[in-house]
Amino acid sequence: MTLDALRIAQKDISIELRTRERMTSTILLSLVIILSFRFALFGFDMELSENPHLVAPILWTTIFFAGIMGLESSFSYEKENKYLDGLLLLPTSRYSIYLGKMLANLLFLIVVDLVTLVFVVAFFAYEPGGAFVTLLGVILLGTFSFVAMGTLVSGMTIAAKTRQSLLQIALIPLIVFTVVIPAVAATSKIVSGSGDVMPELNILVGFGILSLLLAYLLFGHIMED
Amino acid sequence: MGEDEDSGPVAIETRNLTKRFGPKTAIRNLNLKIQHSRITALFGPNGAGKTTLIRILSTLSSPTSGRVFVKGMDISNNGREVRGRIGVVLHDPLLYDDLSAAENLRFYCRMFGSPDSRVDELLDLFGLRHRKNDRIGVLSSGMVKRLSIARAMIHDPEILIFDEPFSSLDSDSIAKTMSLIGQLRDGGKTVLLATHHLREGYQVGERLLVMKKGRVVYDARKAETGADEFESAYDELTGAGS
Amino acid sequence: MEKRKLIDFVLALLAVIFVIVTVLAALYYAPLEPLDVSTVLYHQDDYTGDDIRVKGVVQDLSGTEFALEDITSAVFIDVSYADSGDLDAGIVNGTTVYVLGRLEPDVGIAAREVEIADDPDEPAGWRSPYSAKIFYFHVPAAWTSFLAFGVVLVCSAAYLWKGGQKWDTWALSSAEVGLVFCSVAVISGALWAKAEWGYYWDWNDTKLFSTFVLWLIFIAYVAIRAGAVRHESIPRVAAIFGILGFAAVPISFLSSRIWTSLHPNVVATSQGHLSAEAGAVLMLGVVAFTLVYATLFSRRTAIERSVIEIEGIKEQLEDAE
Numbered sequence: 001m002t003l004d005a006l007r008i009a010q011k012d013i014s015i016e017l018r019t020r021e022r023m024t025s026t027i028l029l030s031l032v033i034i035l036s037f038r039f040a041l042f043g044f045d046m047e048l049s050e051n052p053h054l055v056a057p058i059l060w061t062t063i064f065f066a067g068i069m070g071l072e073s074s075f076s077y078e079k080e081n082k083y084l085d086g087l088l089l090l091p092t093s094r095y096s097i098y099l100g101k102m103l104a105n106l107l108f109l110i111v112v113d114l115v116t117l118v119f120v121v122a123f124f125a126y127e128p129g130g131a132f133v134t135l136l137g138v139i140l141l142g143t144f145s146f147v148a149m150g151t152l153v154s155g156m157t158i159a160a161k162t163r164q165s166l167l168q169i170a171l172i173p174l175i176v177f178t179v180v181i182p183a184v185a186a187t188s189k190i191v192s193g194s195g196d197v198m199p200e201l202n203i204l205v206g207f208g209i210l211s212l213l214l215a216y217l218l219f220g221h222i223m224e225d
Numbered sequence: 226m227g228e229d230e231d232s233g234p235v236a237i238e239t240r241n242l243t244k245r246f247g248p249k250t251a252i253r254n255l256n257l258k259i260q261h262s263r264i265t266a267l268f269g270p271n272g273a274g275k276t277t278l279i280r281i282l283s284t285l286s287s288p289t290s291g292r293v294f295v296k297g298m299d300i301s302n303n304g305r306e307v308r309g310r311i312g313v314v315l316h317d318p319l320l321y322d323d324l325s326a327a328e329n330l331r332f333y334c335r336m337f338g339s340p341d342s343r344v345d346e347l348l349d350l351f352g353l354r355h356r357k358n359d360r361i362g363v364l365s366s367g368m369v370k371r372l373s374i375a376r377a378m379i380h381d382p383e384i385l386i387f388d389e390p391f392s393s394l395d396s397d398s399i400a401k402t403m404s405l406i407g408q409l410r411d412g413g414k415t416v417l418l419a420t421h422h423l424r425e426g427y428q429v430g431e432r433l434l435v436m437k438k439g440r441v442v443y444d445a446r447k448a449e450t451g452a453d454e455f456e457s458a459y460d461e462l463t464g465a466g467s
Numbered sequence: 468m469e470k471r472k473l474i475d476f477v478l479a480l481l482a483v484i485f486v487i488v489t490v491l492a493a494l495y496y497a498p499l500e501p502l503d504v505s506t507v508l509y510h511q512d513d514y515t516g517d518d519i520r521v522k523g524v525v526q527d528l529s530g531t532e533f534a535l536e537d538i539t540s541a542v543f544i545d546v547s548y549a550d551s552g553d554l555d556a557g558i559v560n561g562t563t564v565y566v567l568g569r570l571e572p573d574v575g576i577a578a579r580e581v582e583i584a585d586d587p588d589e590p591a592g593w594r595s596p597y598s599a600k601i602f603y604f605h606v607p608a609a610w611t612s613f614l615a616f617g618v619v620l621v622c623s624a625a626y627l628w629k630g631g632q633k634w635d636t637w638a639l640s641s642a643e644v645g646l647v648f649c650s651v652a653v654i655s656g657a658l659w660a661k662a663e664w665g666y667y668w669d670w671n672d673t674k675l676f677s678t679f680v681l682w683l684i685f686i687a688y689v690a691i692r693a694g695a696v697r698h699e700s701i702p703r704v705a706a707i708f709g710i711l712g713f714a715a716v717p718i719s720f721l722s723s724r725i726w727t728s729l730h731p732n733v734v735a736t737s738q739g740h741l742s743a744e745a746g747a748v749l750m751l752g753v754v755a756f757t758l759v760y761a762t763l764f765s766r767r768t769a770i771e772r773s774v775i776e777i778e779g780i781k782e783q784l785e786d787a788e
Contacts, residue, residue, distance in 0.1 A: 011324075011332050015321060082319070085319055091380075092336065
């Protein structure tokens, strides 16, 4: 199961390395969102080093929105080009397909995270300093939790054969309390240098694992006609 | 319903198989046995339920009611094993445009647990070795079709299922595909093919089935049925001739 | 068929009667200020009496004005209106003044000796003549939407478990009707909050937030199904989403409790000790709204059945060709 998942992830990554379509468009979107924040806050003369409470919302809003676009293309690439049946015909469990997609998405989004962080540092003169490692840890766990549920819901919106752009509507309400708020809260604490982030990290990890479990139970149902 | 006097081991069996999509019934209470090591050709107009049947047999779709056995295994709880025993060629090639022929086959090869040497073996068999490093996107449709058959044969399955193998192919490729299907049968494989190409299907098939509105309405052995006889029977059943 | 029509008719009739009775009871019978009710109380430890200046006039519901200087103790219910310094509404209950408005460091509301309530359970009265009226519709609407979404959960699970068109029809119908009630609950809740707290929404309140999220989830549920064909994988995906959506509610509640506990200056409770009359009117409202739900649900399933029947007939016609 794990090996199959890794092979599917590897396939996704090698396609991405060849085309670079998803990565380019997602990073561009991330840049556009960050720049929008930058321009919107222009008149307020807001350097994040002086307004550190803005780091967390700006960073995560960008990650979530750029990330949703990345997640959406994960299955829609297979579906629109009619490759999905090929995956479904593999002698592996449906859950392996989910896991493979999840891993590829995770890796993909981690790259997007890092680039977004660079954008935040560059455009808002924010300096993480000594909190850098903890910040990375929170970003990784938040992304894991986001991707675990996001891949499941993105599989659902593809299976439902609905029009595009339904993923935001379907995904965001499911993760408001369990990913969005804890991730932003933990990041805020790190940036302001106060408070223990363990409770938030527990929620993020717990919900990520719960999502994997739900996918295990439900993904087979989602992927059959 | 047809006579099952063709005895012998059964490769695929459906029992009271019904598939509904909401109010639409695609397959109605189908009882069918597909014999081993034989080519069964399934005909029928659009919407007859051929593709639905093939998707159910290949575990892409689940029955509304009834059961399906492949090599004696109930597909509803042996999906993985069944997928490991069947090779399925759908209308879509299921090959990634952005990867090369060899890369595509290697991916499927590993997923099916076959040795990597199988890739070159199949590329040789299908005469595509010289194009192995070309992206699927630049290959001709005939080549892609052959590759998609190679993909389905990657794990040397006992049962091969084809959905519309002759569509969107030129006559040369059709002939090649037909001779390939013949070779498969001679190699002891069970072949089920769904097509609306009457002539080609008749030529290659040994057992002829016609589906209409989710039912099998015609079942005959080619040995006992002439081509003209079959075609007129088909026209009469499906109303295509009138 | 006839029996079904009869049931529909009786349901609709009962629903109308109960709604009328509830409206009348809420307007004329229910007490204006059920003083036993303790509503959401916020207390902010950051402020002490010394920092607060006296401004404005406090009026009780009968219109009697009280000079704030005369008041010896005050309970700050909530804090707003930093700029105007005027009080929107407030009632004086003995020596306790209940004040609406957001307290800001510089401008605010106060009394000579301000006592900030430590006990959030301390009973408080309604602070606006409108809020009680809204309350009698808000609570039943919220209850009915939870009932409806519960039905979605059960029917979705049954659909996945057993299959069968009727489960899907029921889940879809209940979700759509539930969404209407949830909208009523969210909007009336916002109006209530405006009348009672002085602003429409408080994102720090777990209950408000999670109800809002539930509302979004079922908007997504209906969006997934809207315009989609009524077969293939939609019902199954919708059923899974229905289950996930309902599961999101307790998860939301749980996680936000952990989250809230990190912000100890925000305390929200909303337990009520209703007077007998108010309780009776509320029960009446719940029954009335449940009947309205049952009527709409029944009509909606009838529509869905007709759609399916028509599609079946279409298919038969195609077959006959």
